[in-house]
Amino acid sequence: MLRSGPLLAFFGLTALAGLIAMRIWTLPMIEAAGLPMLDVRMGGYTPDEVRAFLASLGAEGRAAYLGPQRVLDTLMPVALTAALGLLIYRLVARWSWWIGAALALVPLVYFAFDMLENAQVAVILRAPAPSDTMAETASRYTVAKAEALRAAVAVALVALAARAGERALGRGRKKGKGPMAFTVAIDGPAAAGKGTIARAVAAHFGFAYLDTGLLYRAVGAKVTEGADPLEAAQALRAEDLNAEGLRTQAVAEAASRVAVNPQVRAALVDFQRAFAARAGGAVLDGRDIGTVICPEAQAKLFVTASPEVRAERRYLELVEGGHEATREAVLDDVKARDARDSERATAPLRPADDAVVIDTSEMSIKEAVAAAIGAVEARGAKA
């Protein structure tokens, strides 16, 4: 990227040098009789005021106005426009480059009016008897130049203030909360290995872990017992996540049904965000952590595997847990949940744009965990 700092300093200093040169060299000649030159009358001037000024202008002042002053009054605006434009672009492009580029054009408007003003003043200085129209046109350019310059300076000041505010907030956050919050967002379809990876990542970095699927499972379980989904979500407490029987296929199915409800999802957002923001780091796994719950997460992983591999893993897990299951039924269930999770309107399952995708179909648990830890380290987490 172009380093704009030295350029900004160069243009800023050149503009300042131009102003100083005018103040000590050309202005004393032009304003020898005590009347301010036309360019500095930011509120404009009447034809009579122009005539009075011309009458007060000696031969030396007129030559200076048309000669060195014109040169200085071209170089200085070029440097000032470049400095203001660069400053505005540098400050605003951090948030949006195209808004930065658009606002950087405001100083160009000032420049255009300044050049028109110079040309019109030269017309007046050369005319044997300048007409009212000539004077009025020059005055309009001077007023427009002054307003455009004020607007450009205002844009630069607002951008500087916004940047200073952002920095102050960042410092406050670091001071107030001890260790910075580091969030790892892990999303992916059922039985891809999210929980296995999330627990290992949390243990490796010393972060806290939240299985957000448990929130939906806890709400789903209450709904199968007859509760209203939204009321169940609003009344959810941390201890509900330890309830018995949340790992069954029936509860997973109920969870994926309540998870389609936008109001249920909204009711669970604050709990998840508060967990993600805890000092000392947090790992959350689910379906929408990197896209909706923590779009600012420092590390995002999307863990996936083929439906057949995932169904086999879930089948073995269920059988080992003493549950009744058939491979076909588990595969059907996995596919049905995949479809519901991916096709729902609110927070559908999809990788965040900046997520690292880990396909665990052909990976052992060890390999999958190593890949995840490597990706989280690459985003700046330290064990």
Ligand SMILES: Nc1ncnc2c1ncn2[C@@H]1O[C@H](COP(=O)(O)OP(=O)(O)O)[C@@H](O)[C@H]1O
């Ligand atoms: N890479 C892997 N290879 C083999 N089995 C895995 C792998 N990752 C996870 N498993 C197993 O698959 C099952 C589902 O994993 P889990 O982490 O609970 O998935 P999820 O949280 O995505 O539903 C568990 O029994 C787990 O031990």
Ligand SMILES: Nc1ccn([C@@H]2O[C@H](COP(=O)(O)OP(=O)(O)O)[C@@H](O)[C@H]2O)c(=O)n1
């Ligand atoms: N962040 C989340 C987590 C789970 N869910 C829903 O909750 C269901 C159960 O999630 P889970 O993570 O416990 O499911 P498994 O991947 O462990 O099978 C999923 O099928 C999703 O429909 C969700 O919508 N958003």
